[in-house]
Amino acid sequence: MGHVIVVAEDDARTRDGLGRALTRAGYRTRPAADGVEALTILGNESVDILLTDLKMPGADGLAVLERVRADFPEVIVIILTAFGTVDVAVEAMKKGAYDFLTKPINLDKLELLLQHALEARRLVHENRELKLRLHETSGLKQLLGRSAPMQRLREAIQQVAVTDAAVLIRGETGTGKELVAQAIHYGSHRADRPFVKVSCAALPEGLLESELFGHERGAFTGARDRRKGRFELAHRGTLFLDEVGDMSAASQAKLLRVLQEQEFERVGGTETLRVDVRLIAATNRDLEGLVGEGAFREDLYYRLNVVPVPVPSLRERAEDIPILVAHFLQAFAERWGKPVPEVTSDALALLCRYAWPGNVRELQHLVESMLIFSKGGPIVAGDLPAAVRGEDRGADPGDRAPGASLRDLERQAIARTLVATGGNKRKASEILGIGLKTLYRKIQEFGLQ
Ligand SMILES: Nc1ncnc2c1ncn2[C@@H]1O[C@H](COP(=O)(O)OP(=O)(O)OP(=O)(O)O)[C@@H](O)[C@H]1O
Ligand SMILES: [Mg+2]
Known part of the structure; x- marks a missing residue:
């Protein structure tokens, strides 16, 4: 059946002419002599497109447009405008009209425009479908591993997902805390609502407030427009406060106030x-220690830590390593257009024995760089970095995980990746997951070359 088009036009001749032409083209048309009538039709039946004149008695085209955008967001609005009122038509497009046509209407042009508009809307729908499917794949399924600690983690996720309680996800860097947060969100009744992440550590002191709560136009230098904050964007969804242990004292106080x-x-x-937001926080820091030192507010700690969800380190679930290696090999082979290489059993044994201070993320990056440099043959023990092979112990902070500073690990990761990429900084920055600029800065900072 044809799409339904409302033709809102006060000039009866134009209205009837358009109506007849569109009916011939297979559309079902509904005539409206003014804006009010058009809105009544929209309220009564499911309409695909509204063709509306700009100047009509009663509610004119712009007013109708605003109402339609607010009440019937699915409807495509196309503006009909007389020669000389193009300015208004442009304004209408800013307000959400799909396009405009100048009178006298060229019917071929109109039909083409209708087809494009319907096609564009179909794509939007398809996109929404894909997003829904993404929800399904952003959930628990993303978390690979069959070890007992992973099974316990999955159970915990399912149990907390259905509650609305604040969750505090704990675990070393790279263990999958963000994946866990997503799995909780997409397993909850808020799954269709936004999952909004705030990276607390990345925010400079002065910006956190505006980031979280938004700002009005002109609130401070640079605040050119009103902007919604993360709390507002997360309405009826989940707010994920990442790296919450890295928040400054002032920011902690502000956050606490909203929570209270x-x-x-x-x-x-x-x-x-x-x-109405559900809070999920995550940290790899020793929050209790920070509370003891007075670096993290105790009252905030209790608010965030209603349900603790610990995420196991990769070390504690070494039996999952072969599954993860296979998964990442497959994924990166696809991304880089390469065949999936074999991994010899002694190489795999070394991978399972290594301490993985950077956990799954480190494994992921290692697999990616091995794949990039694989020449088609199997991956053998000799292809692995010295640290994984168990050589140069002591010189390698990655092997003494609990004692190494993040800085050391970072320096080492960068150095290693640069060696692995033969000094190709673009590739290295991709593998490390940082911007090229940041990489250059770090190379300088660490005196690497
Ligand atoms: N169980 C898992 N299965 C598959 N992929 C995983 C798993 N855990 C983590 N990953 C992957 O490892 C990477 C790191 O995970 P994530 O960013 O969630 O870690 P994190 O705990 O938030 O780390 P950080 O504390 O450094 O922020 C991501 O690419 C994620 O997809
Ligand atoms: Mg994280």
Whole structure:
């Protein structure tokens, strides 16, 4: 059956002419003599497209457009405009009209435009479908591993997902805390609502507030437009506070206030906003230790840590390593257009014995660089970095995981990757998952070459 088009036009001749032409083209048309009538039709039946004149008695085209955007967001609006009112038509497009046509209407042009508009909408729908499917794959299925610690983790995720309680995810770097947070969100009744991440460590002091709560136009230098904060964006969804242990004292106080009062104002604003968000926080820091030192507020700690979810290190679940290696080999082979190489059993044994201070992320990066440099043959023990082969112990902080500083690990990871990429900084930055600029800066900082 044809798509339904409302033709809103006060000039009866134009209206009837368009109606007849569109009916011939296979559309079901509904005439409306003014904006009010058009809105009534939209309220009564499911309409695909609204063709509307700009100047009509009663509610004119722009007013109708605003109402349609608010109440019937699925409807495509195309503006019909008289010669000389193109400015208004452009304004209409800013307000969400799909396009405009100048009168007298060229019917071929109109039909083409309708086809494009419907096609564009179909793509939007398809995209939404894909997103829904993404929900399914962003859940538990992403978390690979059959070891007992992983099974316990999966159970914990399923149990907390159905509650609305605040969750604190703990675990070393690279263990999959973010995946766990997503699995909780997509397993909850909030799955269709946004999952919004805030990286607390990445935010400079002054920006955290505006990032979390948004700001009004002109609230501070550079605040050119009003902007919604993460709390607002996460409304009815989940707010993921990543690296919450790295927050400054002032930011902690601000966050605590919202959590206690459940309401906030945008920076520079007076309106009090209430949002419904579920909180998930994550950290790889020793929060209890920080609380003891006075570096993390105890009251905030208790608010965030309603349900603790510990994520095991890769060391504690070495039996999952072969599955992860196979998975990452497959994924990166696809990405880089290479065949999936074999891994010899002694290479695999070394991978299973290694301590993995960087956990799954380190494994992932290692597999990727091995794949990039594989020449088609199997991956053998000799292809593995010295640290994994168990050589140069002592010189390699990665082997003494608990004692190594993050800085040492970082320096080492960069150095290793640069060696592995033969000094190719672009490849190295991709493997390390950092920007090229950051890499250059770190190379300087660490005096690497
Ligand atoms: N169990 C798992 N199965 C498959 N992939 C995993 C698993 N755990 C982690 N990963 C992958 O490892 C990488 C690191 O995971 P993630 O970013 O969730 O770690 P994290 O704990 O948040 O680390 P950090 O503390 O450094 O932020 C991601 O690419 C993630 O997809
Ligand atoms: Mg993380």
